[in-house]
Amino acid sequence: xxxxxxxxxxxxxGLSMVEHLLAQGNIVFGCARGQSAFSHKNYHHFEADVSNxxxxxxxFIQIRKSFKYIDVxxxxxxxxxxxxxxxxxxxxxxxxxxxxxxxxxMCCQKAISLLRKSANPRIINMSTxxxxxxxxxxxxxxASKSAVESLTRVLAKELSSFNIxxxxxxxxxxxxxxxxGVGEEKIARLVKQQAIQKMAQPEDVLNLIxxxxxxxxxxxxxxxxxxxxxx
Numbered sequence: 001x002x003x004x005x006x007x008x009x010x011x012x013x014g015l016s017m018v019e020h021l022l023a024q025g026n027i028v029f030g031c032a033r034g035q036s037a038f039s040h041k042n043y044h045h046f047e048a049d050v051s052n053x054x055x056x057x058x059x060f061i062q063i064r065k066s067f068k069y070i071d072v073x074x075x076x077x078x079x080x081x082x083x084x085x086x087x088x089x090x091x092x093x094x095x096x097x098x099x100x101x102x103x104x105x106m107c108c109q110k111a112i113s114l115l116r117k118s119a120n121p122r123i124i125n126m127s128t129x130x131x132x133x134x135x136x137x138x139x140x141x142x143a144s145k146s147a148v149e150s151l152t153r154v155l156a157k158e159l160s161s162f163n164i165x166x167x168x169x170x171x172x173x174x175x176x177x178x179x180x181g182v183g184e185e186k187i188a189r190l191v192k193q194q195a196i197q198k199m200a201q202p203e204d205v206l207n208l209i210x211x212x213x214x215x216x217x218x219x220x221x222x223x224x225x226x227x228x229x230x231x
Contacts, residue, residue, distance in 0.1 A: 007031050007075055029063055072124065075123070101145075123159075127170040135190065165217065172227040
């Protein structure tokens with residue numbers, strides 16, 4: 001049994017992670033900006049905006065007081081504002097950077113002291129195939145996730161002395177709320193550029209999470225794994 005924190009846990013891929021990890025017998029902490037309708041005896045939900053430093057600090061204080069440590073941090077919280085670069089409002093760009101990159105940065109930083117108490121500490125960040133594919137209309141989103149990838153590689157080095165591994169997963173399109181506003185034609189064109197020309201499923205991400213959190217994966221760190229055959 002592991003104690004695992006999933007950010008952005010109230011719906012979509014984050015909720016799939018929560019359900020999957022609970023089914024394996026883990027204790028799962030989830031956070032989101034609002035409440036969660038999900039309930040389970042081993043699930044503990046916290047309201048927190050990962051782009052708000054005070055919220056993030058309070059989140060980890062509460063976990064430390066009640067549960068002492070975490071084994072795994074999964075930085076899943078994210079937003080996607082997809083517009084042509086010339087039409088992207090500055091506030092949308094700022095929110096994307098604040099949630100996707102700054103939120104991941106702060107959660108990683110606050111988690112270190114709790115992860116150090118674990119025998120097999122892991123950080124898993126979420127990227128996207130929009131980074132290597134340089135997708136049009138996703139300048140802010142791709143830039144925020146590119147920053148997450150750089151952070152992942154740096155933390156892999158800086159945290160290795162604590163035996164904390166840090167890796168990232170870059171999903172190809174999955175039918176979640178995150179891509180609800182993207183047209184079907186654009187999704188189809190994107191999928192055609194992949195070696196595996198089909199939509200990904202939540203279980204494709206969950207399989208990678210299972211791999212990264214295994215004790216046997218202790219030598220795997222600083223890696224960005226993309227789905228769909230993208231490199």
